[in-house]
Amino acid sequence: MGKYSGIGISGSGSYAPKNVMYTDHVKSIFNFTEAYIQKIGISKVHIADETEYPTDMAIQASKDAIKDAGILPEDINIIIYSYGGFPEYFMWAEYAKIQYEIGAINASAMRFDQACNAQIIALDYAVSKIKADENINHILIVSADMFKEPIVNRWKTADACIWGDGASAAIISRGVTDHEIIDVVNMTDGALNHLWRIPVGGTVTPLEPEHIEQNLFRIDMNRFALEYLKDDAERERVSKRIVNTNIKTFEKLLEKIKKEKSDVNKIITYNVGKFIIENISKMLCVNLADTSWEYGSQHGHMGPADIFFNYDQMKKNNKIKSGDLVVLFSAGTGFSTASAAIQF
Amino acid sequence: MITNIAENGSFGVGIRGMGTFLPERILTNHELSKQIPTTDEWIRSKIGVGERRIADESETLSNMATIAGRRAIENAGLKPEDIDLIILARVDPDHIDPSTSFKVQDNLGAINAGAFDAVIGGCPGSVYALSIGASFVASGSCKNVLVIGGDIISRNLINWNDRETCCFFGDGAGAAVLSRLPKGQGIQSYLMKVDGSRYNACIIPAGGLKMPVDSGNVDDVKKRYLNMDNKAVWNFATTVLPESIVQVAEKSGVKVEDIDMVISHQANINIIKTSMEKIGLTMDKTHTTIEKYGNTGGASTLITLAEAVVEKKVNKGDKVVMVSFGAGLAWSGMLLEWHEQSDFN
Numbered sequence: 001m002g003k004y005s006g007i008g009i010s011g012s013g014s015y016a017p018k019n020v021m022y023t024d025h026v027k028s029i030f031n032f033t034e035a036y037i038q039k040i041g042i043s044k045v046h047i048a049d050e051t052e053y054p055t056d057m058a059i060q061a062s063k064d065a066i067k068d069a070g071i072l073p074e075d076i077n078i079i080i081y082s083y084g085g086f087p088e089y090f091m092w093a094e095y096a097k098i099q100y101e102i103g104a105i106n107a108s109a110m111r112f113d114q115a116c117n118a119q120i121i122a123l124d125y126a127v128s129k130i131k132a133d134e135n136i137n138h139i140l141i142v143s144a145d146m147f148k149e150p151i152v153n154r155w156k157t158a159d160a161c162i163w164g165d166g167a168s169a170a171i172i173s174r175g176v177t178d179h180e181i182i183d184v185v186n187m188t189d190g191a192l193n194h195l196w197r198i199p200v201g202g203t204v205t206p207l208e209p210e211h212i213e214q215n216l217f218r219i220d221m222n223r224f225a226l227e228y229l230k231d232d233a234e235r236e237r238v239s240k241r242i243v244n245t246n247i248k249t250f251e252k253l254l255e256k257i258k259k260e261k262s263d264v265n266k267i268i269t270y271n272v273g274k275f276i277i278e279n280i281s282k283m284l285c286v287n288l289a290d291t292s293w294e295y296g297s298q299h300g301h302m303g304p305a306d307i308f309f310n311y312d313q314m315k316k317n318n319k320i321k322s323g324d325l326v327v328l329f330s331a332g333t334g335f336s337t338a339s340a341a342i343q344f
Numbered sequence: 345m346i347t348n349i350a351e352n353g354s355f356g357v358g359i360r361g362m363g364t365f366l367p368e369r370i371l372t373n374h375e376l377s378k379q380i381p382t383t384d385e386w387i388r389s390k391i392g393v394g395e396r397r398i399a400d401e402s403e404t405l406s407n408m409a410t411i412a413g414r415r416a417i418e419n420a421g422l423k424p425e426d427i428d429l430i431i432l433a434r435v436d437p438d439h440i441d442p443s444t445s446f447k448v449q450d451n452l453g454a455i456n457a458g459a460f461d462a463v464i465g466g467c468p469g470s471v472y473a474l475s476i477g478a479s480f481v482a483s484g485s486c487k488n489v490l491v492i493g494g495d496i497i498s499r500n501l502i503n504w505n506d507r508e509t510c511c512f513f514g515d516g517a518g519a520a521v522l523s524r525l526p527k528g529q530g531i532q533s534y535l536m537k538v539d540g541s542r543y544n545a546c547i548i549p550a551g552g553l554k555m556p557v558d559s560g561n562v563d564d565v566k567k568r569y570l571n572m573d574n575k576a577v578w579n580f581a582t583t584v585l586p587e588s589i590v591q592v593a594e595k596s597g598v599k600v601e602d603i604d605m606v607i608s609h610q611a612n613i614n615i616i617k618t619s620m621e622k623i624g625l626t627m628d629k630t631h632t633t634i635e636k637y638g639n640t641g642g643a644s645t646l647i648t649l650a651e652a653v654v655e656k657k658v659n660k661g662d663k664v665v666m667v668s669f670g671a672g673l674a675w676s677g678m679l680l681e682w683h684e685q686s687d688f689n
Binding site: 003053054078084085086087088089090091092093094095096097098099100101104107108109110111112113114115118121124125127128129131132133146148150151184186187188189190191192193196197198199201202203204206207208209212213217219332333334335336338 | 354399404405430435436437438439440441442443444445446447448449450451454457458459460461462463464465466472476478479480482483484485496499500501536537538539540541542543544546547548549550551552553554555556557558559562563568570671672673674676
């Protein structure tokens, strides 16, 4: 059907830590109004315990995806890992650790960084790679994130989401016709790279002791965005620009796959606040019940892991049926968007 | 995984243009020997570095990558809006978040390009990123992919009082535009591999979730800078470099003795000499830049190849092998038949 005929998702896996925290239980600590709670709509998040880190969760999700696909770890050719928040160590080969721990002895491994958008760009590469190289049959895409102090306050960092911990994985394989990838679009609006950045710790401003005291080496999207979005007019301008990029991404995808909005049956999105998901579903003329919102509201935003987490949950709970055209959509700081179409 | 790209995919893929950026400031071994117990002679003989370039305070990874990228686009005879995708292979970004490739996209005015950073331990990054970019072009997904490798290693990654690491490295960026060729031409084969059992061989511990930087460790140089198992890296590199050359040549149906140019990651001149000797190739079949620029991480094979092209050591029809290796422990190799810009559509 599309240019990636016979390439699709052969298996998926998701992992959520056992510990749970409800938004209702913390609202008085963080002064959440009822209006805000309704607007965000995320009722709870899962929280990693003291012994769990992103690669631990990623390994679990990967093993589940491999089992779901009915393949062996040694069948995997490439592993693409991503996270949106922070690594476990400043510089290390976490993707190599995952390869080693799951026993994917024949796989190369790497990490893609496109913030919370990384799973769909990884999908874009995976389908291109399988199409271009007859020796490549199975690619593992895996993401994991955890959000903890002193690096981030999961409740107050952003006013568009609440951060949850978790991991997800998908195996993209040759010879799949029931969950076939039709096409992928990714767009970058680099002019917004100054928003939502962590201001210290890279080559622009190396980390110094005073930065620790000033609480600058952390994710705080609200605080740092407000340095640039100084008034309502500027906030409105940037908001419109982001919405336009989102719309263009969908339009480009539909044009590429030669479909109309009315052909889309389900949307799987990243897990931002309800008010954003409602806008996205309205844009594509899909009911909220036909989106991944049910899972987003129970798990919060897990960085790039949202997409295949929601995909796995919807598939396993029979929310997607044969014949459905499913659209994936995510966005990330910097600013990037991506969308993909899957034919069930 | 080793693949023969010429038989698969919709298009051939070649390097249409290249560009580099090296900071102006030079740090010689003599200057370095004033702050650590070493000598120019020791560094030259053991590692092969005579001097290296160091970014000044105003230079950032995105600046360097932008300049190298712009030069590659111009060398390719293209405009920024012709680029469909930017892949930046790096270790240390401008900011921890967002991806530095986005700033590069904005700086270049590459308004039609998607962008992402590929993080493959720094040194393996250049050929890995070329291999990744090649798939986007070969499949038909993209017409022109800009691959940039670079890092400012001198700033946050190494302890300038640690003789085990600081002697090796320099700063820089290299870029290549990958574009379509008729099927069967250009890149003939490539490999991407990792030995995940050695994921800890190169690590910077502090600054992440397991070891956040706080007032107690912010000045702890052992935790804040690169810890590298030099012996493990030597054993690894002198194994995978010659093996990779042989493997990509074999996959392409090329005899090792018919390779025209080997471009190795510039980690250590003795790794290169030992490896070339192992496979029976003389040093005139390789080009090196380690003596001038040190180990520039994910930029090194791109800078070295670009220079070899400018010096006319690489010409149309030449069989060129590139190999990069490093943290992970990961390695990547590629054999391509060199084309001129006029060969591209």
